Amino acid sequence: MKLEIRRLSLRLEQFALEVNTDLHNARTGIFGPSGSGKTSLLEVIAGLRRPETARICLDDQLFDDTVRGYSLPIRLRKIGYVPQDDSLFPHLSVRQNLLYGTDGKSKRDTFSFDHVTSFLQITSLLGRDVRSLSRGENQRMVIARALLSAPRLLLLDEPLTALDAGLKKSILQQLRSLHHEFGIPMLYVTHDPAEAIEICQEVLILECGRLISRGNPLELLS
Amino acid sequence: MWPTPAEWQIVGFTLVACALSTLIILPFGLAVAWPLARYRWPGKVLVETLVTLPLVLPPVATGLLLLKFLGRRGGVGRFLHEHLGLDIVFTWRAVVAAAAVMSFPLLVRSARVGFQTVNQRFEQIARTLGAGDARVFFTITLPLASRGIIAGIILAFARAVGEFGATIMVAGNIPGRTTTLSLEIFETVQLGHDASAYRLLIVSVIIAFGAVWLSEALMKRSALR
Amino acid sequence: MPKFPGAIFILAAALALPTANGAEVNVYAAASLTDVLKEIAVNYEKQSSDKIVFNFGASSLLARQIIEHAPANVFLSADEAKMDDVQKAGLIVTESRRDLLSNSLVIIVPNDSNLAITSADQLVGKTQKIAIADPRAVPAGIYTKEYLSGIGLWEKLEPKMVPTENVRAALAAVESGNVDAGFVYKTDANISKNVKIAFSVPIEKGPVIRYPVAIVKDGKNNGAAEGFLRYLESENARKLFERHGFIVRF
Numbered sequence: 001m002k003l004e005i006r007r008l009s010l011r012l013e014q015f016a017l018e019v020n021t022d023l024h025n026a027r028t029g030i031f032g033p034s035g036s037g038k039t040s041l042l043e044v045i046a047g048l049r050r051p052e053t054a055r056i057c058l059d060d061q062l063f064d065d066t067v068r069g070y071s072l073p074i075r076l077r078k079i080g081y082v083p084q085d086d087s088l089f090p091h092l093s094v095r096q097n098l099l100y101g102t103d104g105k106s107k108r109d110t111f112s113f114d115h116v117t118s119f120l121q122i123t124s125l126l127g128r129d130v131r132s133l134s135r136g137e138n139q140r141m142v143i144a145r146a147l148l149s150a151p152r153l154l155l156l157d158e159p160l161t162a163l164d165a166g167l168k169k170s171i172l173q174q175l176r177s178l179h180h181e182f183g184i185p186m187l188y189v190t191h192d193p194a195e196a197i198e199i200c201q202e203v204l205i206l207e208c209g210r211l212i213s214r215g216n217p218l219e220l221l222s
Numbered sequence: 223m224w225p226t227p228a229e230w231q232i233v234g235f236t237l238v239a240c241a242l243s244t245l246i247i248l249p250f251g252l253a254v255a256w257p258l259a260r261y262r263w264p265g266k267v268l269v270e271t272l273v274t275l276p277l278v279l280p281p282v283a284t285g286l287l288l289l290k291f292l293g294r295r296g297g298v299g300r301f302l303h304e305h306l307g308l309d310i311v312f313t314w315r316a317v318v319a320a321a322a323v324m325s326f327p328l329l330v331r332s333a334r335v336g337f338q339t340v341n342q343r344f345e346q347i348a349r350t351l352g353a354g355d356a357r358v359f360f361t362i363t364l365p366l367a368s369r370g371i372i373a374g375i376i377l378a379f380a381r382a383v384g385e386f387g388a389t390i391m392v393a394g395n396i397p398g399r400t401t402t403l404s405l406e407i408f409e410t411v412q413l414g415h416d417a418s419a420y421r422l423l424i425v426s427v428i429i430a431f432g433a434v435w436l437s438e439a440l441m442k443r444s445a446l447r
Numbered sequence: 448m449p450k451f452p453g454a455i456f457i458l459a460a461a462l463a464l465p466t467a468n469g470a471e472v473n474v475y476a477a478a479s480l481t482d483v484l485k486e487i488a489v490n491y492e493k494q495s496s497d498k499i500v501f502n503f504g505a506s507s508l509l510a511r512q513i514i515e516h517a518p519a520n521v522f523l524s525a526d527e528a529k530m531d532d533v534q535k536a537g538l539i540v541t542e543s544r545r546d547l548l549s550n551s552l553v554i555i556v557p558n559d560s561n562l563a564i565t566s567a568d569q570l571v572g573k574t575q576k577i578a579i580a581d582p583r584a585v586p587a588g589i590y591t592k593e594y595l596s597g598i599g600l601w602e603k604l605e606p607k608m609v610p611t612e613n614v615r616a617a618l619a620a621v622e623s624g625n626v627d628a629g630f631v632y633k634t635d636a637n638i639s640k641n642v643k644i645a646f647s648v649p650i651e652k653g654p655v656i657r658y659p660v661a662i663v664k665d666g667k668n669n670g671a672a673e674g675f676l677r678y679l680e681s682e683n684a685r686k687l688f689e690r691h692g693f694i695v696r697f
Contacts, residue, residue: 048346074349081350089344091365100361101351149351293625311625312576312609394609394620395581412508413584 001026001059001153001185003045008054010044012037017044017209023187026179029200029217030189037209038189039084042155045187046081047074058153080146080154080184084161087142088130094141095126101149110150111182119181120144120174136167143175147182154178154186160195172198193221225421229406233425236403239314240382243321244329244375251329251374256363258330259337277327281387284323288392292319316393317400321382329378336370337363369441376437383429403429469496470671473518475509476501477525477658478613479550479587479632483691484523490687491678497671505613507584513538519663520672523547525614526586530659537664544661547679549694550632551656552590552648557624557641564645567600570607570628577607578620578629586656587614591630593654618642632656634692650694657696 003023010017017037030038043049045056047063050071056063058079063072080101088097098117102110117123120140125133133141139159146154156175160168176199179185190196196203196217203217213220225233254273258266276284292299292310302308310316340363348362364371386404393400395409403426410419476484481503488499502509502519510529513519514536522539524530533539554570556562562573570577582588588610595601611617614631621629622641629642636644660679662672678684680697688695 046350048350074346075352075354077350078352079350081347083343083347085343087343087347089348089362100348100353103352103357105352145351289623289625293623295624299625309576309625312620390612394611396609397583409581409583412511414511414514 002057003059003153003187004055004057005045006055008041008044008051008056010040010049010051010054012040012209015209017041019206019209019211021204021211021214023202023204025201026185027176027199027201028185028187029196029203030187030206031191031193031196031203031217031221032206033191036206038191038206039157041206042081042157042187042189045153046079046155047072047077048081078149078152080149080151082139082142082146082154082156082159084157084159086138088133088138088145090130092130094128094130094133097130097141098145098148101145105150111148113148116144116147116182119178120147121170136163136171139163140171140174147178147184151184154184155189156186157189158191160190160192168195175199193217196221223421225425226418229418229421229425231398232401232403232406232422235314235401236383237429239317239402240321240379240385243318243325243382244379246318247322247326247329247378248375251326251378252333252371255330255333255374256337259334273330274327276324276388281324281385282391285320285388285391288316288320288323288388292316292392311392312394312396312400314393314400317389317402320388320392321385324385324388325378325381328381329374332374332377333367333371336367336374339370340366372440373437376433376440380430380433383426383433469498470668471498471500472520472668472671472675473500473502473666474521474523474675475513475517475519475663476503476521476523477506477509477586478503478615479525479635480523480658481615482638483634483687483693487679487684487687490683491675495671495674495678497668497674499675505580505585507581507586508613513663518666520666520668521660521676522663523658523660524586525550525656525658526589527657527659528589529586530661533663534661539661540664540669541661543673543676544659546657546696547660548658548688549656549696550634550658550692551650551694552587552594552630552653553633553636553644554628554646554648555618555621555631555636555639555642556628556645557621558643559624560627560643562627562645564628566646567595567598567604567648571600571603574607574627576609576626576628577604578609578611578617578626580614580617580630581610581612582608583610585613587617587630587632590654590656594648594652597654598652637692658693 001024005019005021008019017040019041030041032038040049044051051064051066053066054064062070063077120143122140122144125137160171172195188199200217202214203220204214205212205220258270289311290296294300294303299310302310310319344366345358345362348358384404389402390405395401395405403422407419407422484501491499506524506526506529510532513522513533522533554564556564564570564573579591580588582592592601595604609620609626611620614635617629618631618635618639620626622639633647636642660676662669662676666672685695
């Protein structure tokens with residue numbers, strides 16, 4: 001995949017997010033302390049937030065070009081988004097949640113339901129009520145939902161917060177092999193060095209809205 | 223003891239007319255409530271005031287405005303009378319019109335609150351999953367706003383059933399044609415037919431109970447138990 | 448808060464004032480008498496210290512109010528039935544009851560209407576909506592129903608009827624153009640510039656219209672009420688009644 005971010009500028013509360021870089025790895029991490037602009041960066045890429053200036057392209061499809069006043073609508077970006085907060089639709093069943101992104105699409109354009117649910121080990125949870133899921137189950141469900149819509153890129157915003165170590169480990173393993181299993185690249189936001197080292201091929205370090213370095217996570221973060 | 227056939231006819235007519243008026247204002251009410259909940263624009267206060275007007279004006283004043291507008295010499299009324307031979311005032315249509323106008327603000331207020339309580343994060347997620355604006359509205363926004371919307375519908379219906387002042391101005395009290403429950407209670411009290419008045423009073427109470435019960439039942443089954 | 452007691456005092460004084468000067472006579476009268484009685488009252492008050500306070504409405508509503516002990520002193524009804532009701536309830540001074548006036552019915556149309564109605568049966572083919580005072584209760588409507596039943600037209604015209612709360616409301620309905628025609632008293636038609644009389648029901652053919660008047664028993668200031676009642680039968684009052692088109696029966 002090729003994600004080009006040019007002259008991205010977005011004013012946040014304390015500082016401005018300013019990024020100018022290209023990403024091409026299958027598993028890229030975005031690392032930084034809380035409030036460094038990581039979430040805002042993901043939101044801009046997903047189209048949930050408009051930058052003040054930017055030119056963003058994914059695999060040669062134009063997402064944003066503020067000079068020309070162009071912004072691709074969210075629904076056409078085909079980007080899977082796993083936010084930090086609870087995002088399963090509370091009024092739909094587990095199954096309806098999972099299948100939401102597959103509506104109207106042919107089998108060719110989506111992943112197999114059984115494949116995804118068994119991969120993320122949520123098959124036994126299908127009959128459950130959305131509100132009865134534990135946090136770990138919830139997170140796997142949200143990842144599965146994003147995955148099922150066959151996105152071109154998966155954005156994960158600190159998906160493993162508030163999970164115990166054992167659970168973290170098992171989900172990390174699943175995420176690590178996601179690209180191998182489904183061929184989808186991911187941008188993984190975290191403030192935990194261990195997670196970055198475990199999952200990412202490359203990590204970008206964000207501080208006060210600026211990229212201060214990038215490279216091998218093992219070298220940069222241990 | 224039991225309501226007479228004539229009284230049943232009045233009750234039936236009232237329920238049907240009010241169901242119709244509520245049905246009619248539903249799409250308009252939602253269409254107005256949604257932008258009021260989500261957007262800001264210059265002159266928004268004007269829209270809010272206009273929508274609230276039937277709630278704060280004396281009902282007979284609203285009735286008078288409706289009479290001017292819907293009468294044979296008014297704007298809409300003249301058009302319908304001259305080109306379609308259709309009259310609104312002094313017919314059942316005026317009953318529906320008065321009920322619709324008087325109950326509209328209640329629907330909008332409740333629906334607006336309903337929309338405001340929807341967490342827009344869910345709408346955004348739905349978009350990332352490929353849903354267009356219409357799909358987001360009908361599968362995410364509306365269900366999540368359903369408590370407020372249902373409350374608004376019930377409130378509007380109840381208000382319609384209780385409507386009197388505007389109705390008597392614009393529809394008159396024509397037996398068998400425009401006599402509603404409220405109008406008939408008024409008439410029977412005037413004529414001294416107390417037994418009939420009390421029977422109709424009991425029916426009114428039952429309808430009010432029914433409306434509240436239905437509203438509670440619907441809200442339990444709705445999205446956000 | 449400190450202003451509160453002061454306001455109460457002023458309010459009480461204001462309410463007490465009229466009785467200090469002269470008596471208040473509460474006159475409950477049929478809607479059709481609105482204009483003529485107001486004029487008569489103005490003249491009366493020039494020569495008396497009493498004040499006339501009116502309550503105009505459909506005689507049926509007024510009778511009901513009096514039966515519920517509304518504070519009326521004088522009742523002027525547009526038909527005998529309503530006066531009978533009040534009398535049966537033992538609420539009038541029987542000796543004071545007498546027939547005061549009569550009236551006649553007319554068919555009116557809006558001023559700008561091109562309907563040519565020269566008799567009641569033409570209403571059948573030429574109109575869709577006819578305003579009348581509620582024929583179940585209001586004298587003007589009852590008289591109209593009596594007349595139309597007498598000439599065999601009630602059944603045909605009933606589906607077109609738009610009953611109104613009192614005869615002046617029927618007049619207003621015709622004025623607004625929302626109905627094609629209406630039945631009112633000739634005296635009502637006379638006061639409106641926005642309607643024209645299409646047909647006058649001849650007195651001999653029409654229903655017998657009687658406006659009885661009586662003093663309400665146990666009213667306060669009945670002495671003053673008698674004074675006003677006497678004035679209603681005076682020469683001055685007669686002139687005013689006749690000028691408005693009423694038929695005087697005293």
